[in-house]
Amino acid sequence: MSRTGRCLCGAISYQIDAEPQVVALCHCDDCQRQSGAAFSTNALFPKAALTIQGEPAVYHTTGTDSGQDRQRLFCGTCGSALFTMLDDMPDVAIVKAGTLDDRTGYAPAVEVWRHSAQEWVAAGEGRQAFDRGLPAA
Ligand SMILES: [Zn+2]
Ligand SMILES: [Zn+2]
Numbered sequence: 389m390s391r392t393g394r395c396l397c398g399a400i401s402y403q404i405d406a407e408p409q410v411v412a413l414c415h416c417d418d419c420q421r422q423s424g425a426a427f428s429t430n431a432l433f434p435k436a437a438l439t440i441q442g443e444p445a446v447y448h449t450t451g452t453d454s455g456q457d458r459q460r461l462f463c464g465t466c467g468s469a470l471f472t473m474l475d476d477m478p479d480v481a482i483v484k485a486g487t488l489d490d491r492t493g494y495a496p497a498v499e500v501w502r503h504s505a506q507e508w509v510a511a512g513e514g515r516q517a518f519d520r521g522l523p524a525a
Contacts, residue, residue, distance in 0.1 A: 393488040395468035399442050402470070404483065406437035411485060411494050412522065415509070416501035418449050422460055422469045426506045429485040430472070431494060438481040444470055451476070453521055498522070 394401040408431040419428040445464035448457055454476050461471040472482040485494050499511060503519040511517045 391488055391490055393470075393483065395463035395466050395470055395487060397463060397466035397468075399465045400440065400444050400463045400468075400470060401442060402438060402440045402483075404433050404438050406433050408433055408483075408494065409480070410498060410522075411496045413496045413499040413512070413515070414501055415499065415503075415505035416452070416521075417504050418458075418460075419501075420504070420506075422447075422462070423484070426509050427499075428469070429494070429496060431483045431485045431488075433481050433483060435473070435479050435481040438471075438483070440471075451521075 389407065390403055390405045392401065392403050411429065411431045413427045414430050415427045420426065444461035447460045447462065449460060451458055451474065456474060456476040459473040460469065461473070462469045468487060469484050470487055474480065485491060488494070496515060499515050499517040500521050502511060502517045
């Protein structure tokens with residue numbers, strides 16, 4: 389099944405022809421700063437299933453634990469955060485689930501970087517929570 393999504397202004401849109409491998413709430417400091425929100429909802433897909441229309445801008449960060457490059461792709465016009473690509477997970481595309489056109493069925497199963505979660509954000513019942521990133525598969 390395929391899903392579509394876009395940034396706020398529509399300059400960048402995308403299609404994904406796969407179901408997510410995992411949907412995770414991320415409380416990391418970088419996600420909080422990039423989104424302006426308390427956490428981001430990140431859906432992990434096989435990178436090959438993602439088709440992007442438009443030219444996202446890229447900001448590079450370094451993974452706190454991995455020391456590896458993270459490419460944070462966003463719309464240079466409206467600023468929407470869209471995707472993150474990790475050098476240490478080259479076959480995975482992380483999609484900011486808030487940019488999907490249809491967000492049904494994307495309840496997160498896990499929470500990562502709980503150690504930097506804002507104090508008012510209680511860990512969700514039934515979600516597996518990790519103090520730091522996802523353990524290496
Ligand atoms: Zn945009
Ligand atoms: Zn994060």
